[in-house]
Each structure stands twice: as structure tokens, then as C-alpha cells.
Amino acid sequence: GAGVSQSPSNKVTEKGKDVELRCDPISGHTALYWYRQRLGQGLEFLIYFQGNSAPDKSGLPSDRFSAERTGESVSTLTIQRTQQEDSAVYLCASSPRDLGGEQYFGPGTRLTVT
């Protein structure tokens, strides 16, 4: 089956604009995660969805960041009033409920804020 897909693959935006990033998880995976990876650094947890439970938003860096997921399908990560420090690769991953240590990553969206 298909893996995790993300769109767009690249996004260049001007400072102050809003951006929306999309993630399609693997079918049947109930858990979905968003991470941020700055150049040469590790992955920074942003938010986690598990089925219909309330999401874990503990990693969102500011109230400019928000994410939604409908059921066990597509998720969107929205960054409002983008800043230059938001420039990074945003990675989405999914996993079956009981295999949280084993996550499957999408190719990421490279966001550049000019």
C-alpha cells in the first residue's frame, strides 16, 4: 500500500503569510504525528493525534501553530503569520495504535519563509 504522503513538497512564503501543510497517513494507522526538523538538527515533536482522542499539543511552539485531523484521515498543520524561524522541514508520521515506537514518515514539506 501507499506510504505517508505530504504536500506540498516545498513551500516558499513571505514573512507574515499563513501556510497550510497537508499529510495523508497510511490507511488504517490511527496515530498521526507532526515534527519539525531544522537543518542539521533532530526532530522536534509538535503534535500527536490518536483516533478520536484529544490531541497532544504539548510540542506546538506558539499559538501561531495549529493542526487538525478528521477521524483517522488527513491532517493539516497551519502556521499563521509565518516568521523566518519557522523555516524548516515539517515531517508527518503515522503508526498503528500499539506500535508508537515504530513510526512511518512522509517525505516532508520544506518551508522557507523569506
Place this chain on the structure above:
Amino acid sequence: GQSLEQPSEVTAVEGAIVQINCTYQTSGFYGLSWYQQHDGGAPTFLSYNALDGLEETGRFSSFLSRSDSYGYLLLQELQMKDSASYFCAVRDSSGYNKLIFGAGTRLAVHP
């Protein structure tokens, strides 16, 4: 707080064995994962240890000692294609499926 420590860089030659260590401090612990990431690529799952001991998968093995808050990834018969960054990640009790990643170890394999 939560922290993971792993070496920033490791260099080895083809055919050799290399061990990448990871020590962690977390408020709770369910398991330790390892991921591989080639430049410009997405992280790829390698292994997950929830219990103490060694798990072997082909040329790669992963070890965990919960009492020492320590684990390692062992890569044998190194190949050029193993040149990549390797991340350890802790599944901690602050979120059942949430992973906290280390900063990564960049492995360079030379002929």
C-alpha cells in the same frame, strides 16, 4: 525534563563494525527506537527495544539497558550506503505514543 545524548559524528570504514550510543533521561519510559535518515530523505524506522537485551535485524542490532538508561545501535559489515544520520528516540510516559528524538549521529563510511 527529557534529554537524549548521542555522539554527533562517527567515522568508519567499509566492512567495519560501529556502535552508536544513546543515553537518556526521561520522566517515564516505554521504549527506545532507532531511525536512519539519509540526507534529504525521511527518517526510516530501524528498531524498537522495550525490554532489556539485544535485538538483531540483519546487519543492524539494537541494545537496551533500562537500569542504565542506555542503549546502542550496532551496525556490522558497514557499507557505503549506511552513511546517514542515526537518531535514537524515547517513547516516554508523557504521551503513550509520543517519541522524543535525540539530535542524531552522523555516520560517514569511507572505502
